[in-house]
Amino acid sequence: MSSNSPSANASRGRRAGYSGTRETVLNAAKKRFAHDGYTATSIRKVAADAGVDPALVMQFYKSKDGLFAASLALSEDCLGHIAAAFDGPADRMGETLTYNFLRLWEEGADAEPLMATLRGAASNEVAAAQLREFVQARLLSVIGPKLGEGVGNAQRAGIVVSMLMGLVLSRSMVQIPLVAGISREELARSVGPSIQAVLRGR
Amino acid sequence: MSSNSPSANASRGRRAGYSGTRETVLNAAKKRFAHDGYTATSIRKVAADAGVDPALVMQFYKSKDGLFAASLALSEDCLGHIAAAFDGPADRMGETLTYNFLRLWEEGADAEPLMATLRGAASNEVAAAQLREFVQARLLSVIGPKLGEGVGNAQRAGIVVSMLMGLVLSRSMVQIPLVAGISREELARSVGPSIQAVLRGR
């Protein structure tokens, strides 16, 4: 398979050509961590999924924790859609926020890292810390400013995020039929006004 | 240490005398499963916590799954306090429900089994199924009748329970300071009206 073109396999963003096996391994790891949790995911399984020797995974990511950390990395504009929820019509803010929050966790590039973080938090302190930091620091730094500086505003934002994570939990992890069976649109419509009420503090 | 009294160690409720080691082991298992999750909990650790040989744990509970199942068992009147929430003043139903729900997961005899179920659901299908059943069947059989038979009432009850589990998640598992730092009373006061709104369907 020798090609005379100098950089035939230029994968976007990588420094040089080489192979794209690193990403294949990382994608397999993201899937495993997101579906099986931290402890139940083994380097050997990830390697098998990627069709690669386990030692190569270690060579790429140093340790299981290194691979896990790489699997939890979020995209740059991860919170873009969350922030955008506050730019729409003010009276439907709660609904838009709910819809976009669920969407963030359920599809797109950040869905698997976020689910891996959530599942991992059940048995891995690093994942719990990352989720804690994601909610308390990053998410609230986006939502907070939209609420002004009223007393207890940050607290109410934390409560809202917690409740929305509860919906994610029921839908994607526990898969409670009554909640998982509803479309995002309908769910956001049902919950939106109440979310908005909590956010605004009545 | 020989005592001449014939039945010195009569543990309450057990058929005969013997020792109370079974309960000691079960309590150790509940703690481990509730704090570390299913996969990270090993029979050897539980045995060590209980000061006992691992083989004895197997003899008592047959397998790790047997021990896990026993650790998830809930008390008989587990849902009593949840039902009681609907007997108080109607205008504070959401607040009372929230308070009692959080209380159920955070203290008392059922707190550890419930947390073990929640943590276990992240990596163990049995635990996920049990949590699913607990919410969809048992919890809703208590809440549902209190809401009458309006269209979508069960769905809204499922949503409420999911959101309340989100609060538990943030407080006890992820320990997000903003949410874990609030007292149950204050949290129930903040969230109560909105919970009630979701429950009633506006």
Added chain:
DNA sequence: TGTTTATGTCAACGAGTGTTGATATATTTA
């Protein structure tokens, strides 16, 4: 008494774990 059952310990099995070092090939660079 003797028999049965419950309680408890010990050593070991096979399997899976994260991790390492040696080694071989392919690609890039000089």
Added chain:
DNA sequence: TAAATATATCAACACTCGTTGACATAAACA
């Protein structure tokens, strides 16, 4: 070309895991 680096495989290490069978003691029962 040759040197250097990246990619990849293999076998093996020390360890933990759930589980088992043999064996010992203690209590309950006949």
